[in-house]
Amino acid sequence: MEHVIGVIGIVVGFAAVAGGAALLNSRRIRRSEPEDEARDDTAEYLTMMVGVLYALVLGVALVAVWEAKGDAGANISAEAGALHQTYLLADALPPDAAQQARSAAVAYATYVRTEEWPLMEERKALGPRGWTLLHDVQNAWTSFEPSTNVQQQVDQVAFGQISVAYQSRHGRESAGSGGMSGVMWFGLLAGGALTLGLMFLFGIQRTRTHLVLVVGFTSLIAFMVVFIYALNSPFGGLLGLSSAPFAGVGVGG
Template sequence: MEHVIAVIGIVAGVVVVAGGAALLNSRKAKRSASDEEVRDDTAEYLTMMVGVLYALVLGLALVSVWETKDSADTNISAEAGALHQTYLLADGLPPAAAQRARSAVDTYAAYVRHDEWPMMEQRKPLGPHGWTLLHDVQTAWTDFEPTTNAQQQVDQLAFAQISAAYQGRHGREAAAGGGMSGVMWFGLIAGGALTLGLMFLFGIERTRTHLVLATGFTSLIAFVVVLIYALNSPFGGPLGLSAAPFAAVGLGG
């Protein structure tokens, strides 16, 4: 709820500023306009083209951060699901080996939830300890020597799931250290300022129409930029992914 209020406050503040600028611009235009003002079709065309190009930049940025978050969500589900299957497959091992395998999975999942997740929210490097704990999960199975056909089948299935967990962790770590480039952020900010500046420079003569268009367009741009900023942090912020899948890793064992 706090994040929603913050977003509403940001958008409302930008809209108020845009509305005030539109009113000042309209009054200034009325004082300086002649009885028959000549329309500059070239300027209007260029303004329209700038708006179209900026819409493309917004769309590209939104798609980029959305795909990054969707990929992170997929990797989290794959990693947690593989760990859960590994936990369940331990039922096919002798009691001592099963306890070791489950303990290794529980330790790794708890470390991801309590230690790695806050680091991912702050975009900090995860370090090697998580890989060490995941390697302990693998070691718990490699140290076990199957003696029956059923144990061999369980062993093979477990290694397939551990391999999937490794791949999911690679993807999760890449998403945690990624993010939209500074060049794209510069394009968003500079392009938004240019687009809104041209809208005020070549304003509409009718104050009410200009006010509605200025506030509506500005609020839309502000909302999309705030949305891009939120999606750019897959593991933190109001739209961040949850560590809940790792909390369910050991359930049902």
């Protein structure tokens, strides 16, 4: 709820500033000379072109962060799902080996959920401990020697799931340390400022119409920038992914 209030506050704040600027601009227009109309026609054309180009920048940025977050969510689901499968497959092992495999899977999932997740929300390095615990999951299966055909088949399936967990962890770490480039952020912010600034180069005789346009465009652009910023942090903030899939490892097994 705090994040929602913060987003609303940012959008309203920018809209209020833009509205005040629009009112001041309307006073300037009333005092302008008639020959300014030709210049206003040129400004209208420029504003339209810049607006179209900025819409493309917004679209590219939105697609980039949306796909990145989607990939992060897919990696989380795959990693937690593979880990849970190793927990379930342990039912085919002898009691001691099964307990070791289950304990290793639960220990890794618990560490990811309680220790690594807060670090990912702050975009901090995870360290080697998580990899060590994932190696323990693998070692729990390599230390076991299958004695039946069923155990051999289960062992092969389990190693396939562990390989998925390794690959998905790599993807999760990359998503936590990545993000949209500084060049894209510059284009997003500078383009928004330029698009809004050009709206004050020409005048609309009706002050209310101009005010509604300026406030509307400012609110929309501010919301889109905040939305992209939220999507750019896949593990934290208002739209951050949940660690719930790891809480399900070992549940119902």
